[in-house]
Amino acid sequence: MDGTLIDSMPAWRSLRPTLLAERGIAMTDALESELAGLTVHASAGVLARRLPELGMDEEALLAEFMARMSRFYAAAPEKPGARRFLAHLHAQGIPCAVLTATGHEMASAALRQQGMTPYLRFVQSTRDMGISKSDPDCFAQIAARLGVACGECAVFEDALYAVRGAHAAGCRVFAIADDTNRASWAEILSLAEAGFSDYGSLLAPGAPFPAERVR
Template sequence: MNLNPPHHATVSASSTIASAPRAAIFDMDGLMLDTERIALGCWHAAARELGLPLSEEDALGMVGMHSSKAPAYLAGLYGPDFPVRALIDATHQRYLAAMEEPIPLKAGLLELLDWLAAEGLPCGVATSTRRRIAEHHLAQTGILQRFAQTVCGDEIEHPKPAPDIYLKAAGLLGVAPGECVVFEDSNFGVQAAHTAGCRVIMVPDVRPPQPETLALGMPVVASLVEAQALTRQWCGR
């Protein structure tokens, strides 16, 4: 499976920007923090420990998925007798332990945040991760104070790919969804932000954009460095 994103921005007519963005919203895992690879390793290690099957493809299917959807997803793949809760609990414990180590930031993140601050664009976070864990990660990496607002997965009724989390984040930032530029790495997240009416830049991480995501016409770039360059264009800089 090719997990490498393209090395250039792909922009369709549907992503043409009519006016400059007034705010920015970031996903967290896999977009700002290099945590998805760690999470995948925890899934596979827990499955091996319990003697359970879990293919690479099936684990990748949970990237960007709200935790509430994982039990039904796993049961649908492996049957109703599959020990879903045991696998989830074992994975969660491994993940919490791993997150006590320094969490790596994605290349170009700090430069992008610095530039947005200099331009006067308020920033928010819209993550499927629960608040307690999200705040831990953001504080541990020293970027929590960079964001005016955060919306977490345990604070919305309908998780990504529903638009709720991005609608709420835009509202808290005091701008219309169409005035926000969203940075996302997952297919679920891109679909959520697009449905909310936001302008989206996809920066794929461990899973490439799926055909249904590409059909939305969002720009896809290889890194946050390229995402910043595209945002500068949109802002007329």
């Protein structure tokens, strides 16, 4: 969802350094490297241990992070053309679902705000599954719930770890460009059928993802 349907990755990326800067603490390269790839839950624990001068324990940091992102999601923008693309798939009778690392309540609120919920069979958070999108079984479970084999399931992703998981599961992978995945874009494209930056382009003649062929 983040970086694929909702344009929220810049907000997630700035979340930790912004909080530190507000408290007069600089985000060092070493700390940024340690936090890279961690969930917001895990990063709260790292920051609480590494920076006692914050005066916040893991629970307090996590609550602050979640409060900030909840406010952001209340008006979060969609990725260009995302809602229209979902509406098109829905009109074609193609079942769609969201698999996200964001908590279910927060993700559902963001999707409702963008008017995307009517086009989705369900929203599933990996936090409730106990596995990451790096695990192929994560995608296999979602495909099964949709009633299709992995090879019949198209996955739209922006994160390399999730692209790897979906590809390993045997899903068709389509990559969406984001400012936060520039460094990994070449590897992402090597695993994806196609890459794009605007869902509107997928509805054009000759698009890399002709929706009417996906069942």
